[in-house]
Amino acid sequence: MADTLQTLDYAVLQQCMHCGMCLPTCPTYDATKHERNSPRGRIALMRAIADGDLAVSQAFADEMSYCLGCLACQTACPAGVNYAELFETARSTIECAHAQPGAARSFWRWLTLRLIFTRPRVLRAAGLGLRVYQRTGLQTFARRTRLTRLLPPAVRRVEPQAPPIAGAFSNRLIAAHETPTGEARYRVALLTGCIQDLVFSDVNRDTADVLLANGCAVDTPPVQPCCGSLHAHNGELDLARGLARRMIDLLPPDRYDAIISNAGGCGSHLRHYGSLLADDPVYRDRARLWDTKLRDVQEWLASIRPRAPKAAPFDEPVTLTYHESCHLVHGQKISRQPRELLRLLPGVSFVELPESSWCCGSAGVYAITQPDQAEALMRRKTANIGSTGAAVVATANPGCHLQIVRGLREAGGSAIVLHPMSLLARAYRNERG
Amino acid sequence: MSSALSLAPLLAGIVGESNVLTAAEDLVPYGFDGTAALRQRPAAVVFPTTTAQVAECVRLAIQASVPIVTRGSGTGLSGGSVPAAESLVLCLARMNTILDLDLENLTLRAQAGVVTQTIDQTVAQHGLLYPPDPGSMRISTIGGNVAENSGGLRGLKYGVTRDYVMAIETVLADGRIARFGSACVKDVAGYSLKDLFIGSEGTLGVITEVLLKLVPRPAARQTMLALYDDIEAAASTVSAIIAARIIPCTLEFLDHMTALCVEDYAHVGLPTDCAAVLLMETDGHPAAVADEAAKMAAIAREHGAREVRTARDEAEALGLAAARRNAFSALARRRPTTILEDVTVPRNKLATMVTFIAETAEAHHLEVGTFGHMGDGNLHPTFLTDERDADAMARVHHALDAIVTRTLELGGTITGEHGVGLAKKPWLRRQMGDDSFEVMRQVKHALDPNGLLNPGKMFD
Numbered sequence: 001m002a003d004t005l006q007t008l009d010y011a012v013l014q015q016c017m018h019c020g021m022c023l024p025t026c027p028t029y030d031a032t033k034h035e036r037n038s039p040r041g042r043i044a045l046m047r048a049i050a051d052g053d054l055a056v057s058q059a060f061a062d063e064m065s066y067c068l069g070c071l072a073c074q075t076a077c078p079a080g081v082n083y084a085e086l087f088e089t090a091r092s093t094i095e096c097a098h099a100q101p102g103a104a105r106s107f108w109r110w111l112t113l114r115l116i117f118t119r120p121r122v123l124r125a126a127g128l129g130l131r132v133y134q135r136t137g138l139q140t141f142a143r144r145t146r147l148t149r150l151l152p153p154a155v156r157r158v159e160p161q162a163p164p165i166a167g168a169f170s171n172r173l174i175a176a177h178e179t180p181t182g183e184a185r186y187r188v189a190l191l192t193g194c195i196q197d198l199v200f201s202d203v204n205r206d207t208a209d210v211l212l213a214n215g216c217a218v219d220t221p222p223v224q225p226c227c228g229s230l231h232a233h234n235g236e237l238d239l240a241r242g243l244a245r246r247m248i249d250l251l252p253p254d255r256y257d258a259i260i261s262n263a264g265g266c267g268s269h270l271r272h273y274g275s276l277l278a279d280d281p282v283y284r285d286r287a288r289l290w291d292t293k294l295r296d297v298q299e300w301l302a303s304i305r306p307r308a309p310k311a312a313p314f315d316e317p318v319t320l321t322y323h324e325s326c327h328l329v330h331g332q333k334i335s336r337q338p339r340e341l342l343r344l345l346p347g348v349s350f351v352e353l354p355e356s357s358w359c360c361g362s363a364g365v366y367a368i369t370q371p372d373q374a375e376a377l378m379r380r381k382t383a384n385i386g387s388t389g390a391a392v393v394a395t396a397n398p399g400c401h402l403q404i405v406r407g408l409r410e411a412g413g414s415a416i417v418l419h420p421m422s423l424l425a426r427a428y429r430n431e432r433g
Numbered sequence: 434m435s436s437a438l439s440l441a442p443l444l445a446g447i448v449g450e451s452n453v454l455t456a457a458e459d460l461v462p463y464g465f466d467g468t469a470a471l472r473q474r475p476a477a478v479v480f481p482t483t484t485a486q487v488a489e490c491v492r493l494a495i496q497a498s499v500p501i502v503t504r505g506s507g508t509g510l511s512g513g514s515v516p517a518a519e520s521l522v523l524c525l526a527r528m529n530t531i532l533d534l535d536l537e538n539l540t541l542r543a544q545a546g547v548v549t550q551t552i553d554q555t556v557a558q559h560g561l562l563y564p565p566d567p568g569s570m571r572i573s574t575i576g577g578n579v580a581e582n583s584g585g586l587r588g589l590k591y592g593v594t595r596d597y598v599m600a601i602e603t604v605l606a607d608g609r610i611a612r613f614g615s616a617c618v619k620d621v622a623g624y625s626l627k628d629l630f631i632g633s634e635g636t637l638g639v640i641t642e643v644l645l646k647l648v649p650r651p652a653a654r655q656t657m658l659a660l661y662d663d664i665e666a667a668a669s670t671v672s673a674i675i676a677a678r679i680i681p682c683t684l685e686f687l688d689h690m691t692a693l694c695v696e697d698y699a700h701v702g703l704p705t706d707c708a709a710v711l712l713m714e715t716d717g718h719p720a721a722v723a724d725e726a727a728k729m730a731a732i733a734r735e736h737g738a739r740e741v742r743t744a745r746d747e748a749e750a751l752g753l754a755a756a757r758r759n760a761f762s763a764l765a766r767r768r769p770t771t772i773l774e775d776v777t778v779p780r781n782k783l784a785t786m787v788t789f790i791a792e793t794a795e796a797h798h799l800e801v802g803t804f805g806h807m808g809d810g811n812l813h814p815t816f817l818t819d820e821r822d823a824d825a826m827a828r829v830h831h832a833l834d835a836i837v838t839r840t841l842e843l844g845g846t847i848t849g850e851h852g853v854g855l856a857k858k859p860w861l862r863r864q865m866g867d868d869s870f871e872v873m874r875q876v877k878h879a880l881d882p883n884g885l886l887n888p889g890k891m892f893d
């Protein structure tokens with residue numbers, strides 16, 4: 001995979017024949033009706049840069065920041081344009097050209113992308129620090145005394161949105177090797193993620209339980225690097241390559257029937273290590289094998305004929321709806337399987353969510369970089385959820401999960417949000433009475 | 434001729450600053466429409482939201498001798514909305530309000546920027562149908578459809594956009610606002626100037642509002658696929674169906690290459706191992722539909738169909754039609770550049786034409802995918818090539834010329850539904866003949882004496 005648009009294989013850009021079929025599926029075009037804010041408009045800008053007709057300007061950087069990277073266009077595109085690759089190459093081009101100057105921006109990028117999200121132990125330490133801040137009354141104190149005003153503006157905006165850190169991380173909840181009670185039919189590795197590990201370690205536990213209940217022996221290394229999705233998305237392709245190599249070393253793909261991700265955003269990146277490391281003679285072949293083994297947990301379960309739980313996840317019958325994470329439905333084309341799994345749940349009636357595959361506005365750090373658009377999308381999502389009357393919203397990505405919880409809270413909605421694995425795990429647990 | 438750029442402050446006075454674009458990053462994405470290999474950056478783009486604003490913008494531009502190119506969603510396939518040099522693009526995408534749905538007279542009044550599919554979805558809730566369904570209907574605007582007189586998959590039975598336009602509102606080249614047609618089914622008052630503007634490709638005026646005719650939505654529909662090992666058998670099936678006095682709503686043809694690409698994109702179960710696929714659809718009263726579907730299936734088998742499949746349910750039927758609508762874009766999976774043609778011949782010349790296209794492609798060493806509306810003789814041979822390969826592009830041009838020549842010999846037309854625009858301009862005079870061509874130029878000159886409305890389209 002090339003680092004810049006200028007060195008990218010031109011055929012990737014040419015694949016877009018500008019028919020416009022992507023326009024109605026693009027949330028930003030929908031908001032402005034400006035071609036520049038549409039997939040084919042952005043590709044036109046990228047092509048102009050590759051052709052040398054346009055500079056890598058601040059305006060281009062702004063545009064690529066405005067793009068959610070939701071990949072709805074990639075699902076809609078009849079011509080098979082690889083927008084994910086174009087998007088990441090464009091953002092990398094911007095970083096290479098230093099089109100977005102500013103010492104503060106550089107510092108925060110260095111702190112997050114280079115320091116924290118490349119070292120799992122540092123990340124957990126940061127998580128611990130945040131947990132202490134949130135749980136000792138320090139947060140309340142800082143807010144009441146307005147100490148938060150001393151924070152730089154970017155952080156001040158994020159501070160109230162920081163998710164509640166879990167009491168225990170995945171390594172405390174899941175043993176490195178766990179085996180099912182009966183015969184182990186498959187051997188799988190479980191990826192615990194970054195945000196998932198810090199905030200939703202219970203979802204990781206639930207995922208392991210569901211895998212065990214379906215005859216999988218589960219390996220979960222206690223310390224795992226970030227998959228590099230965050231880095232690739234933000235124009236740091238070299239860091240992303242380094243993390244991919246570490247991940248492959250940690251979990252050699254030939255040892256497993258499947259390598260399992262339970263976060264839509266991570267999975268979408270994780271299954272493309274092959275193209276990311278295509279120019280690496282040492283890792284190339286293992287990366288390709290990795291891609292064939294990488295499975296979203298729902299995709300994997302659906303393919304091994306999942307066992308229907310005999311008990312209901314809740315005491316009372318509930319109505320449930322499903323929000324599709326963009327990188328699950330558009331990035332990984334997994335749409336049917338989560339619904340199939342949710343329909344297995346006793347005592348649950350499933351209703352379709354209108355615009356289920358329309359982005360909720362979470363989109364990685366989008367809520368921080370583009371708060372207005374993120375807010376508008378969140379409101380649209382919660383209104384759609386409200387229209388279903390569902391008491392439970394299932395979704396399989398931590399970013400969406402947090403965004404929808406926040407949206408429902410602000411809208412005064414009472415629905416709860418759960419990962420499909422948590423719903424299944426509850427049901428399996430209830431079998432024991 | 435001055436540039437639209439100098440008008441920006443005045444335009445901002447009419448529509449507000451946020452509705453005028455002049456930065457390079459904003460303009461590059463307006464330099465093309467859905468047509469391959471045609472590009473020209475405009476000098477400014479303006480987004481009016483009312484007819485009055487359109488009229489003011491037009492007056493301003495005309496006074497400054499700035500060319501005006503009207504645009505909807507930019508999905509045209511003949512370069513009709515590709516900007517002229519230094520032009521002002523008048524983008525009507527934000528004029529997207531449905532103004533009235535009259536359930537007593539079965540009409541709908543809409544601003545030009547309403548998306549075609551939105552119109553059909555809106556009327557479907559009331560058991561009505563807006564039949565014209567061009568391939569791009571999910572995003573194309575009704576104003577663009579009227580300006581191009583777009584066709585679609587249902588043309589055979591239901592006709593084209595023109596057949597559903599009862600009245601239009603248009604801003605003329607001098608900024609006056611004219612209205613032609615009425616809500617009356619019968620109306621012979623004066624010249625039918627409404628019909629002059631339909632299909633005028635933005636060269637005579639700016640269509641700002643339309644009044645559309647609606648029909649009852651058919652109660653039943655049956656969709657079938659007939660598979661063939663040779664193309665002529667498919668063509669003879671079409672002729673036999675028409676000869677049996679059956680008018681299906683759809684008779685779509687896909688050759689092997691097209692079926693392959695569409696299946697690769699849409700996964701709707703299209704076979705990828707046969708020479709030709711016919712997508713056949715009949716709609717209407719349930720009893721009539723059942724009867725016609727059985728007859729069509731029998732005719733297909735009699736004429737050599739290897740297999741006839743029937744869609745199990747509405748979802749599968751819709752999936753097949755949607756997949757077919759994306760045929761052109763799906764062909765782009767093969768090669769970097771897709772050059773799409775729109776030649777149309779009388780129905781009884783279809784088999785001849787289809788064979789000629791295949792032979793011509795082979796003779797010029799070109800890859801071609803052909804699909805089209807077989808029921809109405811409208812074919813879309815699509816050359817798969819690379820615009821950076823000058824030699825291949827020259828061969829494409831020679832092949833196109835041969836196909837156009839043969840089409841005209843067979844009594845056909847250079848364009849059935851995409852319009853002349855830039856792409857078909859070289860052949861318009863040849864089809865019309867000198868005198869008829871001159872009449873068109875006189876009409877253009879009478880309505881746009883300064884030649885500032887979509888200059889360079891249709892003729893120079």
